[in-house]
Amino acid sequence: MTHQWRGVIEEYRDRLDIPANTPTITLGEGGTPMVHSDWLSGLTGAEVWLKVEGNNPTGSFKDRGMTVALSVAVGEGAKAVVCASTGNTSASMAAYAAKAGIKPLVLVPQGKIAAGKLAQAILHGAQVIMVRGNFDDCLRISRALAEDFPVALVNSVNPMRLEGQKTASFEIVDFLGAAPDVHVLPTGNAGNISAYWKGYKEYVESGDAASTPVMRGWQASGAAPLVLGAPVPDPETVASAIRIGNPASWDLAMAAAEESGGMFRKATDEQILAAQRELAARDGVFVEPASAAGVAGILIEHDEGADLHGKTVVVTVTGHGLKDIDTALSGFTDLVDTVVDADVSAAARAAGLD
Ligand SMILES: Cc1ncc(COP(=O)(O)O)c(C=O)c1O
Numbered sequence: 001m002t003h004q005w006r007g008v009i010e011e012y013r014d015r016l017d018i019p020a021n022t023p024t025i026t027l028g029e030g031g032t033p034m035v036h037s038d039w040l041s042g043l044t045g046a047e048v049w050l051k052v053e054g055n056n057p058t059g060s061f062k063d064r065g066m067t068v069a070l071s072v073a074v075g076e077g078a079k080a081v082v083c084a085s086t087g088n089t090s091a092s093m094a095a096y097a098a099k100a101g102i103k104p105l106v107l108v109p110q111g112k113i114a115a116g117k118l119a120q121a122i123l124h125g126a127q128v129i130m131v132r133g134n135f136d137d138c139l140r141i142s143r144a145l146a147e148d149f150p151v152a153l154v155n156s157v158n159p160m161r162l163e164g165q166k167t168a169s170f171e172i173v174d175f176l177g178a179a180p181d182v183h184v185l186p187t188g189n190a191g192n193i194s195a196y197w198k199g200y201k202e203y204v205e206s207g208d209a210a211s212t213p214v215m216r217g218w219q220a221s222g223a224a225p226l227v228l229g230a231p232v233p234d235p236e237t238v239a240s241a242i243r244i245g246n247p248a249s250w251d252l253a254m255a256a257a258e259e260s261g262g263m264f265r266k267a268t269d270e271q272i273l274a275a276q277r278e279l280a281a282r283d284g285v286f287v288e289p290a291s292a293a294g295v296a297g298i299l300i301e302h303d304e305g306a307d308l309h310g311k312t313v314v315v316t317v318t319g320h321g322l323k324d325i326d327t328a329l330s331g332f333t334d335l336v337d338t339v340v341d342a343d344v345s346a347a348a349r350a351a352g353l354d
Protein backbone atom coordinates (compact mmCIF):
# COMPACT_ATOMS: atom_id res chain seq x y z
CA MET A 1 0.00 0.00 0.00
CA THR A 2 1.34 3.47 -0.85
CA HIS A 3 2.11 5.91 1.95
CA GLN A 4 -0.58 8.55 2.41
CA TRP A 5 1.13 11.84 3.34
CA ARG A 6 -0.34 12.92 6.69
CA GLY A 7 0.90 16.49 7.02
CA VAL A 8 3.76 17.98 8.99
CA ILE A 9 2.60 17.15 12.53
CA GLU A 10 1.83 13.48 12.00
CA GLU A 11 4.88 12.91 9.78
CA TYR A 12 7.31 14.57 12.20
CA ARG A 13 5.63 14.68 15.63
CA ASP A 14 8.59 13.07 17.40
CA ARG A 15 10.92 15.77 16.00
CA LEU A 16 8.70 18.72 16.92
CA ASP A 17 9.14 20.46 20.26
CA ILE A 18 5.41 20.73 20.98
CA PRO A 19 3.20 19.80 23.96
CA ALA A 20 2.39 16.07 24.02
CA ASN A 21 -1.38 16.55 23.83
CA THR A 22 -1.29 18.89 20.80
CA PRO A 23 -4.20 18.17 18.43
CA THR A 24 -3.57 17.93 14.68
CA ILE A 25 -5.03 20.64 12.49
CA THR A 26 -3.79 19.82 9.04
CA LEU A 27 -4.55 20.51 5.40
CA GLY A 28 -1.95 17.98 4.24
CA GLU A 29 0.95 20.47 4.11
CA GLY A 30 4.59 19.50 3.50
CA GLY A 31 5.91 16.67 1.35
CA THR A 32 6.53 19.19 -1.44
CA PRO A 33 8.39 18.32 -4.65
CA MET A 34 12.10 18.65 -5.29
CA VAL A 35 12.29 19.60 -8.96
CA HIS A 36 15.64 19.36 -10.73
CA SER A 37 16.47 22.63 -12.48
CA ASP A 38 18.03 21.49 -15.72
CA TRP A 39 18.41 25.15 -16.67
CA LEU A 40 20.32 26.33 -13.58
CA SER A 41 22.30 23.08 -13.38
CA GLY A 42 23.43 23.44 -17.00
CA LEU A 43 24.34 27.07 -16.47
CA THR A 44 26.31 26.67 -13.25
CA GLY A 45 27.71 23.13 -13.41
CA ALA A 46 26.06 22.44 -10.05
CA GLU A 47 23.16 20.09 -9.36
CA VAL A 48 20.46 22.63 -8.64
CA TRP A 49 17.19 21.51 -7.05
CA LEU A 50 14.08 23.61 -6.49
CA LYS A 51 12.13 22.94 -3.27
CA VAL A 52 8.71 23.91 -4.58
CA GLU A 53 6.83 25.25 -1.58
CA GLY A 54 4.06 26.73 -3.74
CA ASN A 55 2.66 23.17 -3.77
CA ASN A 56 1.54 23.53 -0.15
CA PRO A 57 -2.26 23.75 0.40
CA THR A 58 -2.49 27.56 0.44
CA GLY A 59 0.38 27.97 -1.99
CA SER A 60 3.30 28.87 0.26
CA PHE A 61 5.74 27.54 2.86
CA LYS A 62 3.77 29.25 5.63
CA ASP A 63 1.50 26.20 5.86
CA ARG A 64 4.28 24.10 7.42
CA GLY A 65 4.53 26.55 10.27
CA MET A 66 0.85 27.36 10.49
CA THR A 67 -0.28 23.77 11.06
CA VAL A 68 1.93 23.66 14.15
CA ALA A 69 1.20 27.18 15.43
CA LEU A 70 -2.58 26.74 15.06
CA SER A 71 -2.59 23.24 16.50
CA VAL A 72 -0.63 24.31 19.58
CA ALA A 73 -2.77 27.45 19.99
CA VAL A 74 -5.98 25.37 19.81
CA GLY A 75 -4.50 22.84 22.22
CA GLU A 76 -3.94 25.73 24.63
CA GLY A 77 -7.55 26.88 24.25
CA ALA A 78 -7.21 29.76 21.75
CA LYS A 79 -10.49 30.91 20.20
CA ALA A 80 -8.91 33.54 17.89
CA VAL A 81 -5.61 34.07 16.09
CA VAL A 82 -3.98 37.22 14.74
CA CYS A 83 -1.16 37.98 12.32
CA ALA A 84 0.47 40.82 10.45
CA SER A 85 1.03 39.95 6.84
CA THR A 86 2.36 40.85 3.44
CA GLY A 87 -0.16 38.28 2.18
CA ASN A 88 0.90 34.65 2.50
CA THR A 89 0.82 34.39 6.28
CA SER A 90 -2.73 35.77 6.28
CA ALA A 91 -3.88 33.31 3.61
CA SER A 92 -2.36 30.41 5.49
CA MET A 93 -3.54 31.48 8.94
CA ALA A 94 -7.08 32.05 7.70
CA ALA A 95 -7.26 28.60 6.08
CA TYR A 96 -6.00 26.77 9.18
CA ALA A 97 -8.25 28.86 11.44
CA ALA A 98 -11.21 27.92 9.22
CA LYS A 99 -10.26 24.26 9.54
CA ALA A 100 -9.97 24.65 13.33
CA GLY A 101 -13.21 26.61 13.64
CA ILE A 102 -11.60 29.63 15.32
CA LYS A 103 -11.57 33.33 14.41
CA PRO A 104 -8.79 34.73 12.17
CA LEU A 105 -7.84 38.41 12.44
CA VAL A 106 -5.43 39.85 9.87
CA LEU A 107 -3.57 43.18 9.70
CA VAL A 108 -2.14 44.10 6.30
CA PRO A 109 -0.51 47.21 4.82
CA GLN A 110 -3.28 48.93 2.86
CA GLY A 111 -3.06 48.38 -0.90
CA LYS A 112 0.22 46.49 -0.62
CA ILE A 113 -0.72 42.84 -0.79
CA ALA A 114 -1.37 40.76 -3.90
CA ALA A 115 -5.03 40.25 -4.82
CA GLY A 116 -4.84 36.45 -4.78
CA LYS A 117 -3.64 36.43 -1.17
CA LEU A 118 -6.28 38.93 -0.07
CA ALA A 119 -8.94 36.76 -1.74
CA GLN A 120 -7.67 33.72 0.13
CA ALA A 121 -7.81 35.46 3.52
CA ILE A 122 -11.28 36.84 2.91
CA LEU A 123 -12.76 33.62 1.51
CA HIS A 124 -11.41 31.65 4.46
CA GLY A 125 -13.35 33.99 6.71
CA ALA A 126 -10.70 36.34 8.07
CA GLN A 127 -11.48 39.77 9.39
CA VAL A 128 -9.01 41.82 7.39
CA ILE A 129 -7.90 45.18 8.77
CA MET A 130 -6.12 47.45 6.29
CA VAL A 131 -3.51 49.56 8.04
CA ARG A 132 -2.15 52.91 6.85
CA GLY A 133 1.42 51.79 7.31
CA ASN A 134 3.83 49.03 6.31
CA PHE A 135 4.25 45.40 7.41
CA ASP A 136 6.48 46.38 10.32
CA ASP A 137 3.70 48.66 11.65
CA CYS A 138 1.21 45.79 11.29
CA LEU A 139 3.46 43.44 13.25
CA ARG A 140 3.94 45.99 16.03
CA ILE A 141 0.16 46.36 16.37
CA SER A 142 -0.46 42.60 16.17
CA ARG A 143 2.04 41.97 18.98
CA ALA A 144 0.27 44.54 21.13
CA LEU A 145 -3.19 43.09 20.38
CA ALA A 146 -1.98 39.62 21.37
CA GLU A 147 -0.64 40.99 24.65
CA ASP A 148 -3.79 42.87 25.59
CA PHE A 149 -6.57 40.66 24.18
CA PRO A 150 -7.38 36.92 23.99
CA VAL A 151 -5.89 36.33 20.52
CA ALA A 152 -2.84 34.18 19.78
CA LEU A 153 -0.14 35.70 17.59
CA VAL A 154 0.95 33.29 14.83
CA ASN A 155 3.58 35.25 12.96
CA SER A 156 7.02 33.66 12.93
CA VAL A 157 7.85 35.33 16.26
CA ASN A 158 5.78 32.43 17.57
CA PRO A 159 8.42 29.66 17.93
CA MET A 160 5.89 27.03 16.86
CA ARG A 161 6.02 28.47 13.35
CA LEU A 162 9.73 27.71 13.09
CA GLU A 163 9.15 24.21 14.49
CA GLY A 164 6.89 23.46 11.55
CA GLN A 165 8.97 25.23 8.92
CA LYS A 166 12.17 23.37 9.90
CA THR A 167 10.63 20.16 8.44
CA ALA A 168 11.50 21.32 4.93
CA SER A 169 15.17 20.71 5.80
CA PHE A 170 14.36 17.15 6.86
CA GLU A 171 12.60 16.50 3.57
CA ILE A 172 15.52 17.89 1.57
CA VAL A 173 18.11 15.73 3.34
CA ASP A 174 15.86 12.66 3.09
CA PHE A 175 15.42 13.26 -0.64
CA LEU A 176 19.07 13.94 -1.47
CA GLY A 177 20.47 11.39 0.99
CA ALA A 178 22.69 14.16 2.39
CA ALA A 179 22.52 17.87 3.13
CA PRO A 180 23.13 20.12 0.11
CA ASP A 181 26.36 22.12 -0.06
CA VAL A 182 24.50 25.40 -0.45
CA HIS A 183 20.94 26.41 0.41
CA VAL A 184 19.55 29.59 -1.17
CA LEU A 185 16.27 31.29 -0.25
CA PRO A 186 14.45 34.64 -0.28
CA THR A 187 14.43 36.46 3.05
CA GLY A 188 11.91 38.94 4.45
CA ASN A 189 10.86 38.60 8.08
CA ALA A 190 13.67 36.02 8.33
CA GLY A 191 11.75 33.22 10.05
CA ASN A 192 12.25 30.75 7.22
CA ILE A 193 16.03 30.87 6.97
CA SER A 194 16.13 30.53 10.76
CA ALA A 195 13.80 27.52 10.63
CA TYR A 196 15.78 25.78 7.86
CA TRP A 197 19.01 26.26 9.79
CA LYS A 198 17.39 24.81 12.94
CA GLY A 199 16.23 21.79 10.93
CA TYR A 200 19.61 21.15 9.33
CA LYS A 201 21.39 21.37 12.68
CA GLU A 202 18.90 19.01 14.32
CA TYR A 203 19.42 16.43 11.57
CA VAL A 204 23.17 16.50 12.25
CA GLU A 205 22.56 16.15 16.01
CA SER A 206 20.27 13.14 15.45
CA GLY A 207 22.79 11.52 13.07
CA ASP A 208 20.51 11.82 10.04
CA ALA A 209 22.93 14.14 8.22
CA ALA A 210 26.71 14.42 8.28
CA SER A 211 26.91 18.12 7.42
CA THR A 212 24.97 21.36 7.13
CA PRO A 213 24.79 23.62 4.07
CA VAL A 214 26.00 27.16 3.60
CA MET A 215 22.89 29.34 3.99
CA ARG A 216 22.47 32.27 1.59
CA GLY A 217 19.53 34.63 2.00
CA TRP A 218 18.45 37.00 -0.79
CA GLN A 219 16.56 40.23 -0.17
CA ALA A 220 15.14 42.82 -2.55
CA SER A 221 17.35 45.90 -3.00
CA GLY A 222 14.69 48.27 -1.64
CA ALA A 223 14.04 46.09 1.40
CA ALA A 224 17.44 44.73 2.39
CA PRO A 225 17.99 45.46 6.09
CA LEU A 226 20.01 42.30 6.68
CA VAL A 227 22.40 43.28 3.90
CA LEU A 228 22.67 46.90 5.03
CA GLY A 229 22.96 45.97 8.70
CA ALA A 230 20.21 48.38 9.77
CA PRO A 231 16.38 48.53 9.57
CA VAL A 232 14.90 50.14 6.46
CA PRO A 233 12.14 52.60 7.48
CA ASP A 234 10.29 52.64 4.12
CA PRO A 235 10.92 49.31 2.39
CA GLU A 236 9.89 49.19 -1.27
CA THR A 237 9.97 46.39 -3.82
CA VAL A 238 7.74 44.79 -6.44
CA ALA A 239 8.23 41.55 -4.48
CA SER A 240 5.49 42.46 -2.01
CA ALA A 241 5.91 39.34 0.14
CA ILE A 242 9.39 40.48 1.23
CA ARG A 243 8.63 44.20 1.54
CA ILE A 244 9.84 44.18 5.15
CA GLY A 245 12.19 46.70 6.77
CA ASN A 246 12.84 45.27 10.22
CA PRO A 247 12.87 41.45 10.25
CA ALA A 248 11.56 39.92 13.47
CA SER A 249 14.06 37.02 13.38
CA TRP A 250 17.06 39.29 12.77
CA ASP A 251 19.38 37.65 15.31
CA LEU A 252 18.46 34.06 14.41
CA ALA A 253 18.91 34.78 10.72
CA MET A 254 22.28 36.45 11.25
CA ALA A 255 23.37 33.45 13.30
CA ALA A 256 22.27 31.09 10.50
CA ALA A 257 24.35 32.98 7.95
CA GLU A 258 27.39 33.35 10.21
CA GLU A 259 27.43 29.81 11.63
CA SER A 260 26.97 28.26 8.17
CA GLY A 261 29.56 30.44 6.44
CA GLY A 262 26.85 32.10 4.39
CA MET A 263 25.63 35.65 3.86
CA PHE A 264 22.77 37.95 2.91
CA ARG A 265 22.73 39.70 -0.44
CA LYS A 266 20.28 41.74 -2.49
CA ALA A 267 18.76 41.62 -5.98
CA THR A 268 17.05 44.46 -7.83
CA ASP A 269 13.38 44.24 -8.78
CA GLU A 270 14.42 43.87 -12.43
CA GLN A 271 16.67 40.91 -11.57
CA ILE A 272 13.91 39.30 -9.48
CA LEU A 273 11.27 39.67 -12.22
CA ALA A 274 13.66 38.40 -14.88
CA ALA A 275 14.41 35.35 -12.71
CA GLN A 276 10.67 34.75 -12.20
CA ARG A 277 10.07 34.77 -15.96
CA GLU A 278 13.08 32.60 -16.81
CA LEU A 279 12.17 30.02 -14.18
CA ALA A 280 8.61 29.79 -15.49
CA ALA A 281 9.67 29.59 -19.14
CA ARG A 282 12.66 27.26 -18.74
CA ASP A 283 11.83 24.96 -15.82
CA GLY A 284 8.02 25.12 -15.88
CA VAL A 285 7.84 26.37 -12.31
CA PHE A 286 5.67 29.47 -11.77
CA VAL A 287 6.50 31.33 -8.57
CA GLU A 288 5.53 34.69 -7.16
CA PRO A 289 8.11 37.52 -7.46
CA ALA A 290 9.54 37.22 -3.92
CA SER A 291 10.04 33.51 -4.45
CA ALA A 292 12.33 34.19 -7.39
CA ALA A 293 14.83 36.19 -5.30
CA GLY A 294 16.96 33.11 -4.62
CA VAL A 295 16.99 32.18 -8.31
CA ALA A 296 18.01 35.77 -9.11
CA GLY A 297 20.80 35.29 -6.59
CA ILE A 298 22.17 32.24 -8.37
CA LEU A 299 22.12 34.12 -11.68
CA ILE A 300 23.84 37.16 -10.15
CA GLU A 301 26.59 35.08 -8.58
CA HIS A 302 27.05 33.11 -11.81
CA ASP A 303 27.50 36.40 -13.72
CA GLU A 304 30.04 37.48 -11.10
CA GLY A 305 32.04 34.32 -11.80
CA ALA A 306 31.18 32.29 -8.70
CA ASP A 307 32.19 28.64 -9.09
CA LEU A 308 29.46 26.19 -8.15
CA HIS A 309 30.79 23.27 -10.24
CA GLY A 310 30.14 19.90 -8.63
CA LYS A 311 28.12 21.38 -5.75
CA THR A 312 24.60 20.42 -4.74
CA VAL A 313 22.46 23.52 -4.43
CA VAL A 314 18.88 23.74 -3.16
CA VAL A 315 16.81 26.83 -3.86
CA THR A 316 13.56 27.20 -1.96
CA VAL A 317 10.91 28.75 -4.18
CA THR A 318 8.54 29.88 -1.48
CA GLY A 319 5.16 30.71 -3.01
CA HIS A 320 2.98 30.02 -6.06
CA GLY A 321 2.92 32.39 -9.04
CA LEU A 322 -0.87 32.38 -9.24
CA LYS A 323 -1.05 34.46 -6.07
CA ASP A 324 0.11 37.61 -7.88
CA ILE A 325 -0.87 37.50 -11.53
CA ASP A 326 -1.06 41.29 -11.89
CA THR A 327 2.69 41.62 -11.41
CA ALA A 328 3.37 38.55 -13.55
CA LEU A 329 1.36 39.87 -16.49
CA SER A 330 2.59 43.45 -16.22
CA GLY A 331 5.57 42.63 -18.46
CA PHE A 332 3.41 41.05 -21.15
CA THR A 333 0.80 43.66 -22.10
CA ASP A 334 1.54 43.27 -25.84
CA LEU A 335 0.72 39.53 -25.68
CA VAL A 336 -2.39 40.02 -23.55
CA ASP A 337 -3.63 42.73 -25.92
CA THR A 338 -3.21 40.70 -29.14
CA VAL A 339 -6.68 39.70 -30.40
CA VAL A 340 -7.55 38.18 -33.78
CA ASP A 341 -10.74 37.41 -35.68
CA ALA A 342 -12.19 33.93 -35.14
CA ASP A 343 -10.67 32.24 -38.19
CA VAL A 344 -7.72 29.93 -38.85
CA SER A 345 -5.75 32.20 -41.15
CA ALA A 346 -5.89 35.11 -38.70
CA ALA A 347 -4.64 32.83 -35.91
CA ALA A 348 -1.89 31.42 -38.15
CA ARG A 349 -0.81 34.92 -39.15
CA ALA A 350 -0.73 36.12 -35.53
CA ALA A 351 1.28 33.03 -34.52
CA GLY A 352 3.79 33.61 -37.35
CA LEU A 353 2.97 30.22 -38.89
CA ASP A 354 2.07 31.42 -42.40
C1 LIG B 1 6.55 34.07 -0.84
C2 LIG B 1 7.46 34.47 0.26
N1 LIG B 1 8.77 34.27 0.11
C3 LIG B 1 9.65 34.60 1.06
C4 LIG B 1 9.23 35.18 2.24
C5 LIG B 1 10.26 35.48 3.25
O1 LIG B 1 10.21 34.56 4.32
P1 LIG B 1 10.67 35.02 5.74
O2 LIG B 1 9.74 36.12 6.14
O3 LIG B 1 10.50 33.81 6.58
O4 LIG B 1 12.06 35.49 5.61
C6 LIG B 1 7.87 35.42 2.45
C7 LIG B 1 7.39 36.11 3.68
O5 LIG B 1 8.06 36.92 4.26
C8 LIG B 1 6.97 35.05 1.45
O6 LIG B 1 5.66 35.23 1.60
Ligand SMILES: N[C@@H](CCOP(=O)(O)O)C(=O)O
Residues within 6 Å of the ligand: 083, 084, 085, 086, 087, 088, 089, 090, 154, 155, 156, 157, 188, 189, 191, 192, 241, 242, 248
Ligand atom coordinates in the same frame (compact mmCIF):
# COMPACT_ATOMS: atom_id res chain seq x y z
N1 LIG C 1 5.81 37.28 4.02
C1 LIG C 1 5.16 37.21 5.24
C2 LIG C 1 5.54 38.23 6.27
C3 LIG C 1 5.22 37.72 7.67
O1 LIG C 1 6.05 36.67 7.92
P1 LIG C 1 5.91 35.65 9.12
O2 LIG C 1 6.61 34.44 8.62
O3 LIG C 1 6.52 36.29 10.29
O4 LIG C 1 4.45 35.36 9.37
C4 LIG C 1 3.66 37.15 4.97
O5 LIG C 1 3.29 36.38 4.11
O6 LIG C 1 2.90 37.85 5.58
